Amino acid sequence: MDDQNKNLLLATALSFAVILVWFVMFPPAEQPATDPNAAVTAEATTPVADTTAETAAAVATAVTVEDAPRLTIETPRVSGSISTTGGRIDTLALKDYRETQEEGSDIVSMLAPQGSANPYYTLFGWAPGQGLSIDQVPGANTQWSVAGNQTLTPETPVTLVWDNGNGLTFRREMAIDENYMFSIAQSVENTSAATVSLAPYGVIARHGEPQDAKNFFILHEGLIAMADGELSEQSYGDATDFAVNQREGARAEVTQVEEAGWVGFTDHYWMATLIPEAGFKSVMKYDERRDIYQTETVQPTQTLAPGATITAATQLFAGAKEWETIRAYENNAGVAGFIDSIDWGWFFFFTKPIFWLLHTLNAMIGNMGWAIIGLTVVIKLLVFPLAYKSYASMAKMKELQPQMEELKKAAGDDRQKMQQGMMELYKKEKVNPAAGCLPILIQIPIFFSLYKVIFVTLELRHAPWAGWITDLSAPDPSSILNLFGLLAFTPPEPGSLLAIISLGVMPILLGISMWLQQKLNPAPTDPTQQMIFAWMPWVFMFMLGGFASGLVLYWITNNMITFTQQYLIMRSHGYKPDVFGNIKSSFKRKEKAKE
Known part of the structure; x- marks a missing residue:
């Protein structure tokens, strides 16, 4: 497993784990049934107040x-x-x-x-x-x-x-x-x-x-x-x-x-x-x-x-x-x-400026959906210096791949010798192997801060974007189960078992955008890695299918900008990603597996 794939796998797995803990282990509590016609006791209390003798007790x-x-x-x-x-x-x-x-x-x-x-x-x-x-x-x-x-x-x-x-x-x-x-x-x-x-x-x-x-x-x-x-x-x-x-x-x-x-x-x-x-x-x-x-x-x-x-x-x-x-x-x-x-939460130092920027863009554009896209662009511009260094390091790692293979052959089964050789090579070429996961890791606090903003702020409530997306604080209302409205079938309500597979257009686009981002690099040679990478976009697609459509819109936009940035930076360093070739090879591997 090369270091680039290690970093990508580690960062993505960490994102997956955090999201899983938040939204699977701690779902909203179910409310007990109540009778709206039940009798109400007509009582009120007077407050606790200072008196010259002592604090008065509450009186009904x-x-x-x-x-x-x-x-x-x-x-x-x-x-x-x-x-x-x-x-x-x-x-x-x-x-x-x-x-x-x-x-x-x-x-x-x-x-x-x-x-x-x-x-x-x-x-x-x-x-x-x-x-x-x-x-x-x-x-x-x-x-x-x-x-x-x-x-x-x-x-x-x-x-x-x-x-x-x-x-x-x-x-x-x-x-x-x-x-x-x-x-x-x-x-x-x-x-x-x-x-x-x-x-x-x-x-x-x-x-x-x-x-x-x-x-x-x-x-x-x-x-x-x-x-x-x-x-x-x-x-x-x-x-x-x-x-x-x-x-x-x-x-x-x-x-x-x-x-x-x-x-x-x-x-x-x-x-x-x-x-x-x-x-x-x-x-x-x-x-x-x-x-x-x-x-x-x-x-x-x-x-x-x-x-x-x-x-x-x-x-x-x-x-x-x-x-x-x-x-x-x-x-x-x-x-x-x-x-x-x-309720800005513990990470108010992220949520407050993120909402301020989102609110400002919405005031300028007049549409909260386009404001979310604008916010994504601004965030990507702010972290671009870090992203550039990271993608440049990844491109440099590609250039060093032949030398790394030679070191592996020379070291044989001596893992310590191989690691020492790798460290010397990294130091000589001024490459940081951990830099490749930074763009993904930095998205984790931004993602959760934006989720907080979309969930708690009134300005996102019933805010429309375009077409069928009339409430960015709610999940995509379209459903693959009724062919996105072509069939006279009402999809299941959120919270039901079938709702998990009742994916809308935007969650599907999210899965595709993550899948395309993977195709910038050839699939790892290790079969276990291949399986994890093959399933990861679609697992995220189902996990985030019930999230607010505003958050899914942010993630789709972020993926597409990241794809473009990474492609151009890798090209500028002499490495031309073969996206279509990587897509073809992934289908060829599936055909061989069937045989």
Whole structure:
């Protein structure tokens, strides 16, 4: 086995092994069947808050929100409503996004009230301190009055008012911008003769784990928080385990945020987070008894003297994780670390610049598929110096082949002598035998970073390329089983056994491109190597057949550029690859094997 084939086999085998571990050993977990009509317990909790004595325990209160009057939320990008029971924002739909690409598909719904199949809502209020009891501050069951405007728009905020009957008047003004950011200003006026203390809070509550959660190891879904530059993540399973393990003590993970931070829930493409003013307690917890996941912000306790008014401000982001929108909130609105709400993964130093370049190319070209092809070209240009040295070394190895054969004959069975002779030859001719595998090895982190980008970023969701490829984040929908649409036969759904052989056009092109790349060099003489090399393109074709078509498009483009680069570099060094001859010889070997 010559060194070139050793390097190629080693690098390809390593790629195969890594992909196999990631996508065969760790498939997405199957979701248990759930009954969407099952009864939902109408309960909510108040937050953990500072008091003058001690931190208050969570208190459950029964609420009814279905029949309460509502305020309408209506902007160019979202629609929803606010219940006057608790003043909660509990219905919200994203007008720019639909559940599927089918005509007439429902608009994506984010928040849902209690009494629905999957309650997910926000609460705001004040935790009682010195001089106050729980019924003297607004909570989840408070019936608010509306002062003035009944519809929340970017131009018209709404105001809720509640008088506790003991000299305290609470007001809550809510505003929304043109995207997904709510601003909530809570104020309290003290007309009594007593000094009191109280702490403002915000809550996002989610009843049960979302039915559409992917539970895929490459993607974080669940509770998420940023505290003074440190990102914390809890999956739903982690939060559940934490609660179970802490039954005898506190069931909340509490973090003191000194400067800036936020906390909430993140889904695959959507997110709801609370962003208070500087200095607050961030809470992530799971209520095992009620099956409620909850994130909270508790701001410092304030003292309210007679005749005085205090105000606390909090922002709520509830919407799509659009890179440009989130980055603008971070850069222009001071939401520290907000871009990290997108799950860039451990290799963020690859995924962030790769997505930035992809996004920039898409803005210039106007098509994400062509942007992926452009990204591939740029990456190949960046690594071209390394590739040139590698391919030049491979070409030089070809030139040294006669001398290497002579060394093997002279050494006979003395392997140590042969290796010493090879090393002297490499040193003399300034050849690095390991250089041949570098172009393939460098593709491994790039490949996985691009896979991460395509899988987690919203911008690839339902992004079309050309022809039948209408969603680059999904597998190629064509199928060889129905002759790519010529037969009146619906191919099997992804996840079924037959789906493995239901290859689309792009996976087949991927296999062909890998096969052609192999034909730049003659097949190895060793029969075992011949078999491995013969099967490898087609094994990869089946393995990657269910991957996102955007990733397959990248790999096809990369293979074709690599083929062209390697062919031209080898020609420039005096070696003319006989591609057609190598193809013919591979078929001749098969004919001999049959005989």
